[in-house]
Structures are given as structure tokens and as C-alpha cells.
Amino acid sequence: MKGIALEGGSSKGAYHLGVLKALFERGYKFKGVVGTSIGAFNAAMIAQGDFDICYNMWKNMQPETLFNVDNQFMENLIDKNIDRSMLEYASEEAKNVIRNKGIDTAKLRKILDTYIDEDKIRKSDIDFGLVTVEFDGLKPIPVEIFKEDIPKGKIKDYIMASANLPVFKSEDIDGKMFIDGGFYDNCPLRLLESKGYDDLIAVRVSPNRKLREPINESTKFIEIKPSEPLGRGLIFSNETIRINMLRGYFDRIKKIEGLKGEKYYITGITDDEFMKRLISYPNEKILPYAESRGVVGKDPKRILFEDLIPETAEALKMGKESTYQEIFIGLLEEIAESKKIKKFKIYSLDEFISCINNAEDEDSTNSKLLELKKTALRLAKPIEKVTPITFKESILKEFEENMLDDIGYHVSRLESYEKSEDRDDDGWD
Numbered sequence: 235m236k237g238i239a240l241e242g243g244s245s246k247g248a249y250h251l252g253v254l255k256a257l258f259e260r261g262y263k264f265k266g267v268v269g270t271s272i273g274a275f276n277a278a279m280i281a282q283g284d285f286d287i288c289y290n291m292w293k294n295m296q297p298e299t300l301f302n303v304d305n306q307f308m309e310n311l312i313d314k315n316i317d318r319s320m321l322e323y324a325s326e327e328a329k330n331v332i333r334n335k336g337i338d339t340a341k342l343r344k345i346l347d348t349y350i351d352e353d354k355i356r357k358s359d360i361d362f363g364l365v366t367v368e369f370d371g372l373k374p375i376p377v378e379i380f381k382e383d384i385p386k387g388k389i390k391d392y393i394m395a396s397a398n399l400p401v402f403k404s405e406d407i408d409g410k411m412f413i414d415g416g417f418y419d420n421c422p423l424r425l426l427e428s429k430g431y432d433d434l435i436a437v438r439v440s441p442n443r444k445l446r447e448p449i450n451e452s453t454k455f456i457e458i459k460p461s462e463p464l465g466r467g468l469i470f471s472n473e474t475i476r477i478n479m480l481r482g483y484f485d486r487i488k489k490i491e492g493l494k495g496e497k498y499y500i501t502g503i504t505d506d507e508f509m510k511r512l513i514s515y516p517n518e519k520i521l522p523y524a525e526s527r528g529v530v531g532k533d534p535k536r537i538l539f540e541d542l543i544p545e546t547a548e549a550l551k552m553g554k555e556s557t558y559q560e561i562f563i564g565l566l567e568e569i570a571e572s573k574k575i576k577k578f579k580i581y582s583l584d585e586f587i588s589c590i591n592n593a594e595d596e597d598s599t600n601s602k603l604l605e606l607k608k609t610a611l612r613l614a615k616p617i618e619k620v621t622p623i624t625f626k627e628s629i630l631k632e633f634e635e636n637m638l639d640d641i642g643y644h645v646s647r648l649e650s651y652e653k654s655e656d657r658d659d660d661g662w663d
Contacts, residue, residue, distance in 0.1 A: 235265045237361070237431035241421035242271030242397070242414065243439035246464040248475040250276045251289050252482025253437050253458055258285065260490060266361035266431050268422050270415040273437075274364035274396040275346070278389070281362035281381075282354035291349065295475050343394065352389040355381055361429060365415035365422045366395040376418040378425045419446050427453055437482075439464055461485050461497060480578045487580070494563050497571060499580045508559040512538065566590060 238257075240250045250273065269277035279288035355362055363380040377395075384392050388407065395412035406412075419425070420443055421436050427448045434455035436445060441459040448455055464478050465471075484499050494502035502508070517534035524530065524537045527545065547554075547561045550568065566586060573593040581589065 235431045236263070236433040236435075237266035237268065237426040238264045238435045238437065239421050239423045239426060240267070240269035240273030240276050240437050241439050241443075242269070242273045242416040243420075243464070244272055245295075245466075245471075245475060246439035246478065247272030247276055248292050248295070248478040249439050249460060249464055249482035249485075250437050251292050252479040252484070253486045254280065254285060254482075255289065255479075256483045256486035256490070257435075264360065266363070266426050266429065268361075268363040268365075268425050269396075270365045270420050270422055271397040273421070274393050274415070275350070277364065278350055278355055278362055278393055281358050281360045282351050283358060283360075284349070284351075284354075287349065289479075291345075292475060292479060294472075296472055342397070343390075346390045346393060350390050350393065352387065355389055363422070363425050363429075364392060364396045365419045365425060366392060366398070366412045367415055367418050369411050369413050371411075374413070374417065377412070377415075378419070378422060378428070380425075380429065421445055423448050423455060456489070458482075458486055458489060461488070484578055484580075493580065494560065494583075495567055496564065497567050498575070498577055498586065500563060500586050501580065501582050502559055502563065503583055505557055505559055508557075508562070512558060 238254075240247070243249075250269075254276075264280075267277040267280045269275070276288060279285065361380060363378070365379075366377045368375040368377050379392065381389065385408075391407045395407060396415040398412055399414050415422075420440065421438060423434050423436055424446055426434055427450060432450070432453045434448065434453060436455060436457045438445070438457055438459045441457075445457065460478075460481060461484075462481065464481070465474050487493065488495070488499050491501075494500040513535070515538065520534040520538050520542070524532075524534070524542060527542065529537050529541045532540070543558060543561055546565060547556055550561065550564045552561055552564055556564070563583070563586075570586070570590050570593075573590060575586075575589055575593055
């Protein structure tokens with residue numbers, strides 16, 4: 235049976251929605267959905283058949299939706315725009331937290347009352363479960379529980395319990411105190427396994443945390459991890475939420491369709507085809523590049539495969555298992571990121587190269603500033619030899635200037651390239 239586990243992580247739970255959107259668009263169905271903390275809330279919404287409602291709720295989320303906090307305050311905090319009034323506001327809020335014995339969760343409770351339908355969850359054919367931790371004052375007691383074992387009328391209470399961080403105002407269930415289930419199992423694959431599920435997906439939002447993997451060797455499972463960090467869990471910035479939803483969507487497509495790239499989403503070519511392109515790379519382009527790295531006296535193709543490519547991989551911190559194409563794409567991604575190329579789009583390899591070629595440097599539209607920079611560089615030439623530059627930076631600079639257009643094929647920069655901003659390939663509203 236196929237099941238999915240959603241890892242806890244407060245606002246990072248937005249990533250779940252992007253992953254799920256990609257899965258549902260491709261016909262995936264799950265008999266069991268479980269989660270911890272925010273993962274429990276999202277899992278409940280899936281179990282009751284309200285993915286679209288959950289998706290739109292997240293898409294429109296604001297800081298004040300969940301906490302008694304001013305939106306402008308949160309924006310200033312995120313931007314590190316701190317002044318006296320902010321400090322006074324924060325001080326008063328801290329006093330309120332102390333008086334209330336924790337952060338007020340009334341708005342969190344209102345979200346549950348608005349969106350969670352216990353009757354729909356219980357009638358659903360989908361198994362729903364969560365993890366929380368009972369704390370009796372002496373020792374924590376893990377609670378791994380499915381809907382049929384939750385007392386009637388208490389599903390919302392248990393979802394709240396699963397997300398009850400110690401900084402929140404405590405809410406008991408029948409006189410028992412509970413804390414966030416992440417203290418025991420933040421991504422409850424084993425809860426699914428205990429009910430006979432043997433084909434599992436773990437949607438991670440905090441991949442640095444240790445995952446409690448399935449016990450049975452016969453259980454199949456895959457992890458979907460963020461391609462980049464998702465930010466701080468308790469910062470509910472709408473911009474960050476939307477970015478993380480997009481990242482979840484494209485990360486899942488990358489996994490399904492085998493796209494290349496770490497930070498971008500690229501349909502590569504076969505390794506055999508890429509090898510042909512490398513072999514056909516002109517020697518006269520290799521030699522000057524090799525000499526600048528101090529590699530001389532070898533056959534150009536040996537220089538390419540034995541020196542330049544391995545050194546590039548090392549500079550990019552790519553392992554020995556990386557293919558030549560992956561190393562090449564990794565280098566392209568470095569250049570693309572520095573030029574602020576749009577990330578949430580699926581590129582062909584040729585299109586990605588063309589996009590980089592067509593992109594202007596950050597300040598190239600400001601001709602006066604650019605000329606001043608060129609002048610400054612000319613003036614600095616006498617001391618250039620002592621100016622520190624990393625090996626990685628030098629590779630990127632030389633690669634971009636000398637090798638990008640000539641890797642065995644030429645991509646038209648003007649006629650054949652349809653600008654990415656005029657296309658909308660991501661399927662989002």
C-alpha cells in the first residue's frame with residue numbers, strides 16, 4: 235500500500251503543498267497520509283479531500299493569520315530593519331508571552347476550527363495519523379495514533395497537540411499535557427509501516443534532522459528533500475511561503491522526470507551524447523584555458539578529462555560520482571545564479587545556456603556605473619597580481635568568457651530563443 239509522511243516544520247510546511255500538487259497532477263493516490271506538527275494539519279486536509287482548499291489557504295497565508303503579530307513588524311524583522319519602535323513592540327509582546335505562559339495559540343485554533351472537518355476525516359477512505367508526545371512531568375511518552383484510535387470529537391485537539399511547541403501556551407487534552415510530536419518522530423514513516431504500508435514517500439522540510447527510516451527491509455521509500463533551505467520555521471512571510479510551494483512543486487517534478495541540476499531544473503541529454511560533444515570540443519579552445527591553470531605538455535583531450543574537469547568538480551565541491559554532464563551543469567548553475575536567472579522553470583540544456591548568454595550582468599544596464607567599474611579595474615591592474623581570487627571564481631570567469639558558446643554545439647542567441655519571461659511553464663495560477 236502507498237502512503238505519504240509529511241515532516242513537521244511550521245511555515246516550511248508550505249513545501250508539502252508544492253510536492254503534493256506535482257504528485258496529484260500526475261495521478262498519484264495515497265491510501266494513508268500521516269504527519270507531525272504542521273504535517274499533521276496538512277495530512278488531515280488531504281485525508282478529508284480538501285487539498286485545493288489547503289493549497290489556497292497556504293498561498294494566501296500572512297503572519298497575522300496565525301499569531302497576534304503585526305504584518306509590518308514581521309516584514310521589518312525579516313528584512314532586519316530594526317529600530318526603537320520595533321524593540322518596544324517586541325518587548326511588549328515578550329511581556330504578553332510571559333503573562334500568558336506561552337505564545338497565544340487562539341488563532342492557530344481558529345484555523346483548525348475553520349478548515350478541519352472531523353466528520354469528513356472519519357468517513358474518508360484515507361487513513362490519517364499523527365505523532366505527538368504526552369508529557370506526564372516525569373518522562374515523555376510517544377503517541378503514534380491513527381484516526382480510529384483518537385477519541386470522538388478530539389481530532390482537532392490531537393492536531394494541536396502534535397504542533398504544541400514548548401513556547402506555545404499549553405493546551406491539555408482531558409487533563410494530559412502534550413508537546414510537539416517532532417521531539418519523537420518528525421516524519422512518521424514507521425507509523426505508516428505499523429499499519430502495513432510498504433510503499434512510502436517522505437516529504438522532508440528539515441533534511442538535516444535524522445530520519446527514522448522504516449524498519450522492514452522490504453519497505454520501499456523515497457525522500458523528497460528541498461533543493462535549497464526553506465528558511466526559518468516560525469517566519470510566515472507570504473513571499474517565502476509562495477517560493478517554498480514552488481520549490482516543492484519543481485523538486486518533485488525533478489524527482490519524477492529525472493531532471494538535472496541542483497538549484498535549477500534542466501532536461502539534460504544522454505551521457506553518450508554529452509561525451510560526443512566533449513570529445514568534439516576544439517583543441518585550440520582547451521590549450522589557452524589549460525595554460526592559465528598551469529597545465530601544459532599534455533594532449534589537449536587528456537588535459538580536458540584528467541585535469542580541467544576534475545579540478546572544476548573539486549572547485550564546485552562535486553563528488554567523484556558526478557558525471558561530466560552534471561559537472562558542466564553545476565558550473566552553468568553557478569553562472570546562472572550570479573546572473574539571477576529565473577529558477578522555477580524547466581529548461582532544456584540548450585535553452586539554459588542561451589538564457590545565460592542573453593542575461594545581462596547585474597549592473598550592465600547602468601552604462602555609467604559599468605564604465606566606472608571598468609575604469610577602476612584598469613587603474614587596479616598594477617596590483618592585480620596580489621588581489622585574492624578563488625580557484626572557483628577564476629574557473630567560472632574563464633568558462634563563461636571563453637568556453638560557454640563552444641561546447642560542441644551553438645545555440646542561437648537571438649532567433650531561436652524564446653525569452654523565459656514570456657513563457658509560463660510552471661503550471662501555477
